[in-house]
Amino acid sequence: MTAAAQAARRAGVARPTRVGAAAWLLAPTLGAVQALAVAPMQVMLALPIAFGGLFLLLGRTRSLRGAFALGWLFGAGSFLVGLSWITEAFAVDTARFGALAWPALVALSAGLGVFPALSLAAARLLAGGRGGALLAAALVAAWAAGEWLRGTILTGFPWNIAGYALGASDALLQVTALIGIHGAGLLAVAIGILPALALRERRIWPVALAALLLAGAWGYGTLRLAVAAPEPVAGVRLRIVQPNIAQDLKWAEGEREAILARLLSLSSRAVEGTAPPTHVVWPESAVPHLIAEDPAIRARLAAVVPPDGALLTGAVRRTATEEGRPALLNSIVALDARGAITAAYDKIRLVPFGEYQPLRRILAALPKLTVGEVDFVPGEPRRAMTVTGLPPAWPLICYEAIFPTRPPSGQAAPGWILTVTNDAWFGSSWGPYQHALAARVRGIELGLPVVRAANSGISFVTDAHGRAVARQPLATADVLDAALPGAIADGTPYARWGDAPFALAVLLLATAAVALRRRP
Numbered sequence: 159m160t161a162a163a164q165a166a167r168r169a170g171v172a173r174p175t176r177v178g179a180a181a182w183l184l185a186p187t188l189g190a191v192q193a194l195a196v197a198p199m200q201v202m203l204a205l206p207i208a209f210g211g212l213f214l215l216l217g218r219t220r221s222l223r224g225a226f227a228l229g230w231l232f233g234a235g236s237f238l239v240g241l242s243w244i245t246e247a248f249a250v251d252t253a254r255f256g257a258l259a260w261p262a263l264v265a266l267s268a269g270l271g272v273f274p275a276l277s278l279a280a281a282r283l284l285a286g287g288r289g290g291a292l293l294a295a296a297l298v299a300a301w302a303a304g305e306w307l308r309g310t311i312l313t314g315f316p317w318n319i320a321g322y323a324l325g326a327s328d329a330l331l332q333v334t335a336l337i338g339i340h341g342a343g344l345l346a347v348a349i350g351i352l353p354a355l356a357l358r359e360r361r362i363w364p365v366a367l368a369a370l371l372l373a374g375a376w377g378y379g380t381l382r383l384a385v386a387a388p389e390p391v392a393g394v395r396l397r398i399v400q401p402n403i404a405q406d407l408k409w410a411e412g413e414r415e416a417i418l419a420r421l422l423s424l425s426s427r428a429v430e431g432t433a434p435p436t437h438v439v440w441p442e443s444a445v446p447h448l449i450a451e452d453p454a455i456r457a458r459l460a461a462v463v464p465p466d467g468a469l470l471t472g473a474v475r476r477t478a479t480e481e482g483r484p485a486l487l488n489s490i491v492a493l494d495a496r497g498a499i500t501a502a503y504d505k506i507r508l509v510p511f512g513e514y515q516p517l518r519r520i521l522a523a524l525p526k527l528t529v530g531e532v533d534f535v536p537g538e539p540r541r542a543m544t545v546t547g548l549p550p551a552w553p554l555i556c557y558e559a560i561f562p563t564r565p566p567s568g569q570a571a572p573g574w575i576l577t578v579t580n581d582a583w584f585g586s587s588w589g590p591y592q593h594a595l596a597a598r599v600r601g602i603e604l605g606l607p608v609v610r611a612a613n614s615g616i617s618f619v620t621d622a623h624g625r626a627v628a629r630q631p632l633a634t635a636d637v638l639d640a641a642l643p644g645a646i647a648d649g650t651p652y653a654r655w656g657d658a659p660f661a662l663a664v665l666l667l668a669t670a671a672v673a674l675r676r677r678p
Contacts, residue, residue, distance in 0.1 A: 181215050185228050188212055189235025195323035196240060198591035202326050209347050210354030213297055217289040217358065222279045229278030233271035240318050241266060243589030250405045250583060270308065277304030284671040292674045294355045299667035302344035313510055317560055318592060320346040325595045328625055332379030334602045335650040338562055341660040345371060387621045388644030391549060396609060396642055397435035399424045400617040402635035405582040414446045424637050425462040432639045436464050436547055441613040442472035442556050442580040443488065450475050450499060460497035468545050469493045472555065472578040477535065485535040488513060490553050490578055492545045501545050503553040504537020507561060542572040549573025552606065556580065559597040564656055573645045575601050575608045582614040586633050590616055598624045604653045605646030622646045
């Protein structure tokens with residue numbers, strides 16, 4: 159190595175080398191490896207391989223354009239593998255949508271790849287021509303900011319944030335109670351990059367720092383889990399019904415009676431050795447009827463409502479837009495033993511091309527995947543649901559469980575999270591596992607138990623630390639009977655501060671990168 163090169167290395171200046179063709183092929187491969195770090199694989203070793211390799215490649219780029227291309231290739235590879243389950247939804251009606259499956263996955267992956275591309279370009283911009291620790295800090299900050307941006311702009315899509323890699327361990331996942339899933343993502347990327355920094359610099363301190371961060375997160379989680387869980391809510395016994403109705407039968411005219419009969423039968427089943435339920439929970443859009451408009455159907459549902467309890471079920475309700483056009487609401491409703499609807503929540507985050515057609519005039523040729531031509535519309539801002547005999551429930555319907563949320567101040571504090579979903583769209587693919595993990599994390603972030611009713615699974619009840627109390631596997635039809643775990647009395651740091659600590663960490667890392675870059 160020449161004296162000039164040695165001086166450049168000591169100063170942290172990136173070597174002016176080109177990224178060869180092999181490196182451009184390596185980038186999407188590293189992205190695919192990164193997808194193995196999240197559910198259901200949860201291979202934590204994928205973090206240092208994927209992000210470490212990405213950091214080393216970024217260190218060899220010579221321009222913002224090269225950094226952008228590198229990030230896009232990495233992101234496209236990650237999303238192609240991690241989101242491959244979306245093709246299952248197109249197979250529900252193969253004749254109409256089957257040919258769109260892989261083009262849709264490729265288009266989605268290409269579009270989402272812009273966020274990693276922007277992150278790497280921003281990291282190169284922050285670090286200037288420097289490499290080493292300065293570039294590592296810039297990449298951690300820029301990647302975390304890019305994931306936050308992906309989960310926020312337009313409709314937002316915070317699926318498979320890097321922090322979900324910590325789901326390999328209940329103890330590691332507890333860090334989300336402190337800094338949320340975006341903070342956990344920043345931590346996961348830092349742990350992934352530091353070993354590569356040690357390799358590049360031939361120093362031990364980055365490995366020691368990575369070990370310290372990992373041990374600190376694990377130690378925090380272990381101490382948190384060692385504290386006795388809050389006592390279950392007195393007098394409450396839940397029955398979660400998982401009917402496992404195939405998606406292609408869900409709204410078929412000839413199947414409506416059979417679907418309703420299965421739901422009623424499972425709900426009224428006697429389970430030896432367990433106390434009778436006080437409340438019954440059904441999944442998203444469980445009943446293939448407009449129950450708010452059908453007193454006869456509500457009377458049949460009332461037969462399975464426990465005395466002084468309630469049935470909480472996903473339901474479709476009719477409404478109209480401000481212009482008077484017909485529209486639908488995706489709802490959770492509570493029915494009492496008389497069949498009266500006593501509480502309701504209407505979904506506010508809707509799935510583009512699933513529940514509504516965005517830019518309908520421009521994209522009129524692209525159909526919705528769901529039955530019918532009428533769009534769903536969002537409901538009023540979310541509030542805790544008040545149901546007889548239960549603490550206030552924080553409601554999340556399907557897609558909403560991937561978004562970190564905090565109940566607004568000034569309202570009744572929820573005592574649990576109720577999430578209903580219909581993951582039958584995605585069969586036995588990776589999708590339901592990733593979705594279920596996100597729902598668990600929402601409870602850990604807020605210190606609340608989670609009750610999840612899923613049509614085809616995975617249904618579960620978790621305590622306020624995200625540990626499973628009861629769980630029903632994917633692709634089975636059965637019921638879960640469980641007590642309602644208690645909430646953590648004082649909440650969590652994340653419930654109080656939200657993403658403020660995460661934003662501060664990103665700002666400090668970015669500021670440090672800029673300040674160090676100016677040093678001679």
